[in-house]
Amino acid sequence: DLPMTTRDLLRVIADYAAVVAANRTYLIELDAAIGDADHGENLDRGMKAALDRLAEADPGTPADVLQTVATALISKVGGAAGPLYGTAFLRAATSVRGRGELGAADLVGALRAGLGGVVARGKAEVGDKTMVDAWDPAVQAAEQVVTAGGSTREALTAAADAAEEGMRATIPMIARKGRASYLGERSAGHQDPGATSSALLFRVFADVADH
Ligand code: ADP
Ligand code: MG
Ligand code: MG
Numbered sequence: 001d002l003p004m005t006t007r008d009l010l011r012v013i014a015d016y017a018a019v020v021a022a023n024r025t026y027l028i029e030l031d032a033a034i035g036d037a038d039h040g041e042n043l044d045r046g047m048k049a050a051l052d053r054l055a056e057a058d059p060g061t062p063a064d065v066l067q068t069v070a071t072a073l074i075s076k077v078g079g080a081a082g083p084l085y086g087t088a089f090l091r092a093a094t095s096v097r098g099r100g101e102l103g104a105a106d107l108v109g110a111l112r113a114g115l116g117g118v119v120a121r122g123k124a125e126v127g128d129k130t131m132v133d134a135w136d137p138a139v140q141a142a143e144q145v146v147t148a149g150g151s152t153r154e155a156l157t158a159a160a161d162a163a164e165e166g167m168r169a170t171i172p173m174i175a176r177k178g179r180a181s182y183l184g185e186r187s188a189g190h191q192d193p194g195a196t197s198s199a200l201l202f203r204v205f206a207d208v209a210d211h
Pocket of ligand 2: 037038039
């Protein structure tokens with residue numbers, strides 16, 4: 001089982017930026033139903049800014065990559081999701097500071113730290129119809145695989161599968177956090193945009209680990 005290098009993480013970010021760009025309209029449509037129709041635009045702008053900054057910064061470690069992405073998202077994305085993802089990347093960076101490359105346990109620790117950042121910032125719980133509904137089961141699934149002695153690839157694949165399941169589980173939920181909560185019961189029947197973009201992120205991690 002190969003560790004994730006700085007180069008691998010740069011690939012994750014570049015691939016995620018491409019996936020967000022390809023899903024920009026989809027994420028906007030999801031947010032149009034229960035929010036203000038900007039999630040795809042927000043994240044696309046943030047990831048493009050992250051790529052620009054990475055090109056300038058030439059990061060030497062995984063923590064440098066994660067921190068550069070975090071600051072780009074926090075400073076360039078106005079919506080709720082920018083600071084939430086930004087805090088996730090920042091906490092993940094802190095958790096792997098000093099490591100030259102990431103083994104399975106490092107990666108799972110970084111994901112757990114990232115989830116902790118989202119929760120610290122947004123105070124959402126599982127069932128509130130937010131990105132936490134994708135992140136929480138994803139992190140739990142990855143931890144279970146690593147605890148059982150599984151590989152990075154297996155852990156990240158389990159995380160991506162669980163995130164997608166969590167994303168779909170947001171459809172019937174009534175939103176209790178963010179703009180969608182203003183709709184009350186009318187938020188039910190729609191998939192949460194942030195849970196969707198989070199599931200896309202976990203799938204990119206799994207795909208990069210698979211190559
Ligand atoms: P905004 O709602 O400010 O326009 P975005 O559209 O970019 O921001 O992001 C909306 C997404 O942010 C939601 O779909 C949800 O997943 C996530 N979100 C909103 N508030 C919270 C929160 N308090 N905790 C976790 N996630 C949240
Ligand atoms: Mg929005
Ligand atoms: Mg907005």
